[in-house]
Amino acid sequence: MSFYHGKKVLIVGGSQGIGRALAVQLASQSASVYVAARGQQALDETVELMKQAGGAGVVGSVSFDVTDRDAVNAASAQVLEALGGLDVLICNSGFAQAELFSKADPSDFDRMMAVNFHGHVNVVRSFVDHFIGQGHGDICLVSSMMGFLPLFGYSAYSASKFAIIGFGESLRQELKLHGVRVTMYYPPTTETPGLARENESKPAAVWKLEADNSFSKTYTAEQVAQSMARCIERGVVHGMIGADSKLIYTLNRLLPGLARSLTDGEVKSAVKKAQTEAPPR
Numbered sequence: 001m002s003f004y005h006g007k008k009v010l011i012v013g014g015s016q017g018i019g020r021a022l023a024v025q026l027a028s029q030s031a032s033v034y035v036a037a038r039g040q041q042a043l044d045e046t047v048e049l050m051k052q053a054g055g056a057g058v059v060g061s062v063s064f065d066v067t068d069r070d071a072v073n074a075a076s077a078q079v080l081e082a083l084g085g086l087d088v089l090i091c092n093s094g095f096a097q098a099e100l101f102s103k104a105d106p107s108d109f110d111r112m113m114a115v116n117f118h119g120h121v122n123v124v125r126s127f128v129d130h131f132i133g134q135g136h137g138d139i140c141l142v143s144s145m146m147g148f149l150p151l152f153g154y155s156a157y158s159a160s161k162f163a164i165i166g167f168g169e170s171l172r173q174e175l176k177l178h179g180v181r182v183t184m185y186y187p188p189t190t191e192t193p194g195l196a197r198e199n200e201s202k203p204a205a206v207w208k209l210e211a212d213n214s215f216s217k218t219y220t221a222e223q224v225a226q227s228m229a230r231c232i233e234r235g236v237v238h239g240m241i242g243a244d245s246k247l248i249y250t251l252n253r254l255l256p257g258l259a260r261s262l263t264d265g266e267v268k269s270a271v272k273k274a275q276t277e278a279p280p281r
């Protein structure tokens with residue numbers, strides 16, 4: 001029987017992209033799944049897809065903005081009531097906007113930290129007493145490959161995704177004493193509506209950098225969702241998909257100087273190319 005059979009799951013940022021793919025997969029395995037996000041229409045569509053997936057669990061949605069603490073607290077009470085508890089909390093909300101730090105508006109920095117980092121903190125805080133009280137459960141904090149290897153043009157995004165890891169490492173130690181596991185997950189480039197929006201903001205040099213990077217592949221939302229579900233099930237602390245992600249992670253940890261000099265070389269060449277060629281739009 002699937003690990004998720006009969007489990008009560010909340011996916012924040014579950015209305016589209018990776019979160020939606022995960023919701024449908026877990027619902028099909030007879031988990032009871034609530035999805036949360038701001039937009040009600042996408043939430044309704046996801047609930048319909050979960051119903052069509054044919055599992056035996058309860059499915060539903062709740063709408064809130066992760067930056068609004070009062071709304072988060074109200075929604076968490078609603079979810080605990082509707083599901084009759086919670087076993088797995090997945091903090092997946094977030095967005096990326098690429099821009100050079102020298103050109104970025106300070107409010108873009110504030111917004112990315114508020115949604116990507118403080119959003120996860122707000123959601124975890126609203127459920128932490130529940131998890132400590134029940135003495136078991138899983139919390140997954142979705143970061144990014146840029147949560148350990150920052151990329152040129154992503155200073156705000158990388159900072160917000162690094163912050164999740166600092167928070168997650170400390171939280172993991174604290175909650176382990178109460179039987180609660182914490183997984184930090186690092187998606188790579190994944191085909192989602194969020195990626196499509198991010199692509200609209202990419203400076204030419206970032207396009208070049210990605211085009212020339214032979215290491216990292218692009219995955220589907222379904223592939224990443226499946227990997228994330230498996231990592232949570234196995235209690236993996238730092239979860240990621242594919243040999244490419246694992247190679248980059250290991251290289252960066254064991255040989256940070258080499259990783260830095262390879263990246264610096266790629267950035268230099270990408271910036272040069274971007275100055276002479278048009279971006280591949």
Ligand SMILES: NC(=O)c1ccc[n+]([C@@H]2O[C@H](COP(=O)([O-])OP(=O)(O)OC[C@H]3O[C@@H](n4cnc5c(N)ncnc54)[C@H](OP(=O)(O)O)[C@@H]3O)[C@@H](O)[C@H]2O)c1
Nearest residue numbers: 013015017018037038039065066093094144189190192194
């Ligand atoms: N796709 C990639 O290439 C990639 C790579 C690395 C990491 N990631 C990370 O993986 C996660 C999912 O990415 P994705 O590409 O699937 O994104 P996506 O398609 O844009 O979906 C993001 C989800 O988060 C919700 N959300 C965004 N802001 C929110 C807010 N303020 N309050 C509540 N919900 C909010 C969105 O719904 P509403 O907008 O309706 O609220 C949606 O359900 C994100 O944390 C992202 O940073 C993605």
